[in-house]
Amino acid sequence: MTGLTEDVLALAETQPRAGALRWRGADVSYAELAGLVRQAQAELAAQPGEGPVAVVAPKSPETVAFVLACVLARRAVLLPSPDLGRTALAELVERAGCEHVAEGGASGIELRATETPAGPSGDVRFLLTTSGSTGTPKIVPLAEEPTDRFMHWAVEQFGLGPGVDVLNYAPLNFDLCLLDVWATLRAGGRATLVEADHAVNPRHLVELLHAEPHVVQAVPMFFRIVADAVRSSGTQFPSVRHVVLTGDHTPRPLRAELPKMFPSARFHNVYGCTETNDSFLHSFDGHEADAHEVLPLGRPLPGVRARIVADDGTELTGAGTGELWVSTPFQTRGYLGEDNARFVTGPDGVPYFRSGDLVSRTEDGVLTLAGRTDFQVKVRGVRVGLEDVERVIAEHPETAEVGVVALPDPQAGQRLHAVVRRRSARLTGLGLRQHCAQRLVRAAIPSVIQIVDTALPLTSTGKVDRKRIRKELLAGES
Structure with missing residues (x-):
């Protein structure tokens, strides 16, 4: 081969x-x-x-x-x-x-x-x-073998090949490039590279979409920038056949705008992590874009096995919430020179990766992402998921970005501080607090809601950097 x-x-x-x-x-x-x-x-x-x-x-x-x-x-x-x-x-x-x-x-x-x-x-x-x-x-x-398997799946799933253009938004260090760049080239397609210096330039991104790519895979930030740029004009990009949402939760209001921008596209919510590569895929048409508060994880990719494990180590077989363990044909054998405690062998003898992601399963078997095990905190004795709070704030139509962190508090043990970048001056702390009060338990409503007009710091994978926000906030209190 x-x-x-x-x-x-x-x-x-x-x-x-x-x-x-x-x-x-x-x-x-x-x-x-x-x-x-x-x-x-x-x-x-x-x-x-x-x-x-x-x-x-x-x-x-x-x-x-x-x-x-x-x-x-x-x-x-x-x-x-x-x-x-x-x-x-x-x-x-x-x-x-x-x-x-x-x-x-x-x-x-x-x-x-x-x-x-x-x-x-x-x-x-x-x-x-x-x-x-x-x-x-x-x-x-x-x-080599796992990456070859993944590329073969990507080529088949999204019809990559000669004459097919794929927009590559992610930096080369992202595992997204296994599809955007490496699988595309291997299949004989064309990868349109988004230059790092122009990754947040709305005019540049719109120009690249006008060049008529067929497949667009990107983190929510990309779609938010484009949506903000074309909202008033109603610009559409009919060449796009596949829109792949990945990297983080795509807020419902943003999802509602996607079918207008990409009227010919099939939409896909991809779940995975660097250690396992893509694991689940939920595909849907435009009319389903905002049908769910949180998009389902979808079906396991071919060869993928998954277990949902409760806090006591037992496997959930019905409805409930637990940590997602995943085994894929595309995964790593373990970290290089690190403690590999998150790589475990299941009762079935299969090597699993403990994702650290909390997943909820309904009675009819639908899986949705509920948060992270390491982003769960207790406020006044009540367990709160930071991602749950962020998701609610992100659903406000005037929210552009949000990061929620837990800070030490002598009375509550921990208190929540939300930093929110707004789309317009119409967003106020009071309005956002009322929005949260209708959707969250009292302990999960941030004690402080800080409204800003500048972009929030991001991690290397394009997610809001809570660690940096927390460090800066704590430094400001000293």
Whole structure:
């Protein structure tokens, strides 16, 4: 069986003029991409090694080609977040055993050697990282066979292939790129790369959608930016066949706007995590977009097994809420050099990943995401899910972004502080408090609702960074 890069190079022979990448308004053909891969091969050969390579260059055709060259040389590729500071990056490079670091500059990609002993490569293709939202980022090795299985599923599910354009919004360190970039290229389609510097530029994103992509997969922030930009004009993007919602809960008011923007699209809510890749899929038509307060997780992907485990360790067989354990054909074998307590063997002998996600199941078997085990707090003795509070606040039509954190309180033990970015001046703290009072128990209503007009800090995976918000709030109290 051929590998990822071999398949891309073969396409350079069979369809050399076809567009492989769309970048800054122009196409990079498969023949041109192959030329960039060969150039990167030569750069790698000039500094030989067998260990992993950290690719920290900004997303570009040259960076994509460099990753493909590393894969061809059977050298694992560490793809860290571009937002990491130098100290955190150096720590990740050392932990991953990267012999070289590829960095981007005005003159292209520069490869420099490190003094780090070579780490594992073998069948490992990518070294991704967790978001670090609840601690230091963990390294997630993805081997060749599981990633091949995932790409095959993505190609079949979304009809990727020649003549199909996929909009790639996510940075290369996201596992979303397994579909947006790598599966698209392997199938002979074209990946339109959203430049990092323009990721929150409404005009740029709308222009890329006017270029008529067929598949759009992105976090809610992307759809929120586009919806805000085209709401008054009623602009539509009829070329889009598949809209894939992923990464976080998409608020109901935002979902209600999607069918107007993408009138020809089938919509998909994808659930997964970096450790397991996509696990569940709920597909729906436009008229169902806002039919649910929270979108169902949907059906397990082929080969996926799931268990719902209660606090006492027993498996739920009926209605109830518990932690979701998942086993997929696409998952990692475990974190690199870390405690792997979250990887367990079930009673059926199957290796599961304890997701840390709380899932609710109804009597008729419908699963929905209820929150995180590590985002559950007690306020005056009442257990409250921070994500539940955020979800309610996000349902207000004038809310653009929200982050809720728990701060220490001498009387209540903990108190909730909500930071909310508004869409307009019509949103007030009093109005939002009344909105919450109608939908939440008293303990779950934030003690403080802080209205802001600036964007909230985000993690490397595009989610609101509660850890940073909490740190800044605590610093302000000292």
